[in-house]
Amino acid sequence: MRKPTCLIRLADPGDANDRFAIERLWADNLSSLDSSIIPARYDWLYRQNPAGHAHTWLAIDADDGRIVGCASVLPREMAVGGELLQGGIAIDFAVDRLYRTFGVALQLQRAISREVWGQGIQLMFCFPNKASRGVFQRVGYRKAGECWRGAQLLRSYPKLRERGYSRPAATVAGFCIDLIFYLRNTLFSEQRGVRGELTDAADERWERFWNRILPDLQFGGAHNLDYLRWRYQHCPFGSHRFYGLFDRNDSLLGYIIFTRQGDVLIIDDFQVLNQGLLKPLLARFWKEMQGSGATAINASVVGSASLLEHLGQSGFVARGVDGWAGLLTAPGLETELPGVLATTGGKWYMADAEVDL
Numbered sequence: 062m063r064k065p066t067c068l069i070r071l072a073d074p075g076d077a078n079d080r081f082a083i084e085r086l087w088a089d090n091l092s093s094l095d096s097s098i099i100p101a102r103y104d105w106l107y108r109q110n111p112a113g114h115a116h117t118w119l120a121i122d123a124d125d126g127r128i129v130g131c132a133s134v135l136p137r138e139m140a141v142g143g144e145l146l147q148g149g150i151a152i153d154f155a156v157d158r159l160y161r162t163f164g165v166a167l168q169l170q171r172a173i174s175r176e177v178w179g180q181g182i183q184l185m186f187c188f189p190n191k192a193s194r195g196v197f198q199r200v201g202y203r204k205a206g207e208c209w210r211g212a213q214l215l216r217s218y219p220k221l222r223e224r225g226y227s228r229p230a231a232t233v234a235g236f237c238i239d240l241i242f243y244l245r246n247t248l249f250s251e252q253r254g255v256r257g258e259l260t261d262a263a264d265e266r267w268e269r270f271w272n273r274i275l276p277d278l279q280f281g282g283a284h285n286l287d288y289l290r291w292r293y294q295h296c297p298f299g300s301h302r303f304y305g306l307f308d309r310n311d312s313l314l315g316y317i318i319f320t321r322q323g324d325v326l327i328i329d330d331f332q333v334l335n336q337g338l339l340k341p342l343l344a345r346f347w348k349e350m351q352g353s354g355a356t357a358i359n360a361s362v363v364g365s366a367s368l369l370e371h372l373g374q375s376g377f378v379a380r381g382v383d384g385w386a387g388l389l390t391a392p393g394l395e396t397e398l399p400g401v402l403a404t405t406g407g408k409w410y411m412a413d414a415e416v417d418l
Contacts, residue, residue: 065122067129067165069172072117074107082128083117083153090155101297106152106418109295111287112136116149116180118172120156120165130156132169134177135418138283139184143276145283149177151187151197152418166196174200178391185389188363188416197387206409208384209369210361211377213347214242219324219356242347245376249344254309257345261302263289270313274334280409284332292414293318293329301329304349306342315342318414319358326350328360329414336371336408343375361417364410386416 072079084103088096107115113136120130132154139148151173156165177185186205189197214220218235226234268286282288293301305316315333319326333339347358360377362369363386373379 064163065124065129065160065165067120067160067163067168068123069168070119070121071176072119072131074114074117079117079119079128082119083131083133086128086131086155086157087153090157091153095298098298105291105295105297106135107133109291110136111291112138112147112283115152116177117153118169118176120160120169122160129160130165130169132166132173134173134180134182134185136180136182137186137415138285138288139186140275140278140281140283141184142280143278145275146183147181148184148186148282149180149182150416150418151185151189154189154193166193167199170196170200174389183391183394186411186416187387187389189385189387191383194385194387200389202387202389204385205388206363206365206386207369208361208363208382208386209372210359210380210382211372212360212380213358213377214238214356215326215347215351215353215358216356217242242376243351246344246347249340249376250348252341255314255341256307257349258305258307259302259349260305262294263303266305266307266311266313267303267316270316270332270334274332278409282411282415284330289318299329304346306338306345314338317342317346321353321355324354324356326353326355326358328358328412330412331360336368339371340375343377347376361413362410363413363416365408368408368410386411 072083080103084099087094087099094102115133115135117131117133119128121127122129133152134149135152137148137150139146154166187197187202216235217238218231221231221235263286265286267289271285299320301318301320303316303318306314308314315338316331317328318330319328321327331342333342350358360372362372363384
């Protein structure tokens with residue numbers, strides 16, 4: 062194939078042909094997406110986001126006008142040092158297979174790194190896969206954090222059976238392991254004057270909680286009520302539930318948002334008033350979920366080394382992941398944010414559901 066000349070332009074969010082091309086690129090190149098949900102995903106993610114519609118750049122073959130690549134930026138309010146900035150998350154990076162060796166991917170991201178600031182974006186966050194990480198690094202993204210994935214068993218028996226234990230051996234060993242987990246989580250969850258509550262929806266208590274934690278946030282995505290309702294309650298795929306930790310005055314101290322996939326519970330998002338509440342929140346959630354029929358709880362985040370270490374002390378077994386989070390700030394924005402976030406002293410994270418849309 063001859064080396065193509067590609068033009069890059071910003072997609073028109075109201076143009077049906079641009080939308081058709083974007084959805085076609087997703088279907089052909091993003092294997093993780095179920096093609097049956099693509100139209101609903103486009104409407105929800107690109108047009109209903111309370112922070113603003115998504116911005117998409119298109120790569121066009123100059124010879125035949127065919128759209129052969131796309132890359133998008135999802136607006137997201139970001140808390141930086143207790144203040145809100147207009148951020149963006151790099152998503153849906155797709156290039157047709159025949160064009161992947163001709164620098165089209167780099168062209169797209171270079172165009173975004175020049176032009177996205179004209180859309181009011183002040184900082185960009187990315188969580189690329191291994192294949193595209195080099196592209197983001199070449200356009201100026203600096204490492205901001207690591208990826209962490211962990212799991213905690215709710216019931217040991219099924220896992221022991223998978224590993225070849227006989228029924229009697231799995232029953233006895235599973236009882237002992239589960240008892241250890243139960244005692245550990247009972248110890249972690251002991252805190253007077255607090256209670257847990259399971260619900261299908263966030264309410265004004267979540268908004269008040271967000272206003273309490275915002276002034277002390279070093280870095281993170283906004284979690285106001287509009288965002289929570291859009292991201293989790295109105296999401297067209299996956300059924301999210303909320304588990305909240307409350308004090309005697311019915312004030313929210315922390316919460317977990319989760320979905321269920323088969324017999325595994327996935328923690329999609331979580332927030333706490335202070336880091337010391339993370340262990341009791343996770344421990345109470347574990348005890349609440351014991352009767353759900355699920356066998357394990359999984360969680361994934363990107364964040365600072367110190368926060369990830371704290372998660373590892375909360376009963377989760379960490380799994381090795383080659384993840385990388387990058388940050389790019391607008392020209393003239395005076396901040397050493399990427400360097401600060403990458404230090405071991407930083408205490409920040411973004412949950413998997415915030416960056417892997």
